[in-house]
Every structure is written in structure tokens, then in C-alpha cells.
Amino acid sequence: MVRRPERSERGALRLDPRLVIGILLVAGSTTGVWALVSGLDDSVEAYALRETATPGTRIEAGDLVVESVRLGATVDRYLVPGEVPDRGLVVTRTVERGELVPDSAVDDVDRSGLASVVVPTRGALPTGLGPGSTVDVWAARELERGAYEPPAVLVANAEVAAIQEPEGMVDSGGVSVELLIPRDKVAALLEGLTAGDSIDLVPARATGR
Known part of the structure; x- marks a missing residue:
């Protein structure tokens, strides 16, 4: 088997x-x-x-x-x-x-030799303005009510450090811009702000770093 x-x-x-x-x-x-x-x-x-x-x-x-x-x-x-x-x-x-x-x-x-100065704005800021942007600070001295001298550049190529929005329930009239400017320009800018000069921020021409 x-x-x-x-x-x-x-x-x-x-x-x-x-x-x-x-x-x-x-x-x-x-x-x-x-x-x-x-x-x-x-x-x-x-x-x-x-x-x-x-x-x-x-x-x-x-x-x-x-x-x-x-x-x-x-x-x-x-x-x-x-x-x-x-x-x-x-x-x-x-x-x-x-x-x-x-x-x-x-x-x-x-x-850096720079100082920080806060500048109140009268209206809307230019489009795209933010920290790191550069602006020329234009100022026109008031001669009489409603009449101003021709504007001139007070500070060239100031750098935007920060943009401060109004706080609280009451609108304070616009945003403020913190600028970095040469220390030797601080006195002139503060004098213009105190005197009520017409101050505007205009985007500066871009420059390479």
C-alpha cells in the first residue's frame, strides 16, 4: 500500500x-x-x-x-x-x-542717531503705508486763518515705525503715525506741530537698501 x-x-x-x-x-x-x-x-x-x-x-x-x-x-x-x-x-x-x-x-x-516723533494726520493715509515705509514730511506755515505759505519738505525719507489707530469710543480725528527722523530734525518738526502748521506725509521715492 x-x-x-x-x-x-x-x-x-x-x-x-x-x-x-x-x-x-x-x-x-x-x-x-x-x-x-x-x-x-x-x-x-x-x-x-x-x-x-x-x-x-x-x-x-x-x-x-x-x-x-x-x-x-x-x-x-x-x-x-x-x-x-x-x-x-x-x-x-x-x-x-x-x-x-x-x-x-x-x-x-x-x-542709529534717530528719534521717534508721533505725527497726527488730518485725513486718510496713503495706500500701502505701514511700518518700514518711508515718507517725506511736508509742512506749510499758516500766515492767517485759512492761508498758508507754500509747502516745503521739512524731513525727507522719514521712516514709519508704527501707525496708531484712535482708541476708545470717540474718534479723535484720525490716526497718528510714529516716525523715525534724524535727531537734528526733531526740534523743527515739534515746532511745526506746536504752531499748528499744515503737515502732510507723502510717500518717498523708493530707494534700494
Whole structure:
């Protein structure tokens, strides 16, 4: 009588060695690619500003956000975590929101030679005016009621530091604009504001930085 093979013998699975070798080759290839990509990733962490900052603004670590970027050999030119002292740093030129902070745009002390003056406006501001914008401050002295001298530029290329909207339930007559101007122009501008001169802000012609 012929003996039939047992069920367990018929169902036994034979593992093809070629399949095992193929799996090992794929796994090795995947690991190699991952290691190569990881080795090529030269991303570093650098600081970017949460909001636009103008010259004379003191910034601290809380005003910054960490970005992972590829800077290559230029990494030493930007502010990175660990380089902001507890007392903060002073911005020496306008740095836009989301922009990486160059080392050249900050200093330990304010050396800008600029002063901040708030100028009330008589009407609507020019479209697109905001922090970092530059304006020429035009002034016309009142000769008599309703009559003014020809207007002239009192301060050229003043930088807008902030725009202050009216607060409270009562409209105070318009927004006020905080300007950064050379210290030697402060007296003339304050004199014009006190005398009630007609003062207007006109967007300055764009200049490259």
C-alpha cells in the first residue's frame, strides 16, 4: 500500500532563498538612500522676525521665531539661537516680518542717531503705508486763518515705525503715525506741530537698501 503524505507535510512552506536575498537588497538600498539624504541635509536653525522692526526697535528672543533653513557658508551672517542676550538687541535697519535677521542689522546699543516723533494726520493715509515705509514730511506755515505759505519738505525719507489707530469710543480725528527722523530734525518738526502748521506725509521715492 502506498503511504500518503501527512497533511502537515503537504502544507509546509518552503522559503525561496532568492526572495530573502531580494528583501535584504531592497532594505539595504533604502537605508543607504536615507543615510545619503541625511548627510546632504545641511539645514540650520536661524532667527526670523515675527513682526516688522524698524531702526531703534529693541527685540528680544520672544520677538523671534526659529526657522530651519539652508544657509551654507553664509550661516555666520545671520542671528541664530543662543545669540540674543537677555537685554535684547537693537535693530539698526528695517527687517521685515518673516525675514531672517542678519547680524549686520542688529547691535547691542542704539547707534542709529534717530528719534521717534508721533505725527497726527488730518485725513486718510496713503495706500500701502505701514511700518518700514518711508515718507517725506511736508509742512506749510499758516500766515492767517485759512492761508498758508507754500509747502516745503521739512524731513525727507522719514521712516514709519508704527501707525496708531484712535482708541476708545470717540474718534479723535484720525490716526497718528510714529516716525523715525534724524535727531537734528526733531526740534523743527515739534515746532511745526506746536504752531499748528499744515503737515502732510507723502510717500518717498523708493530707494534700494
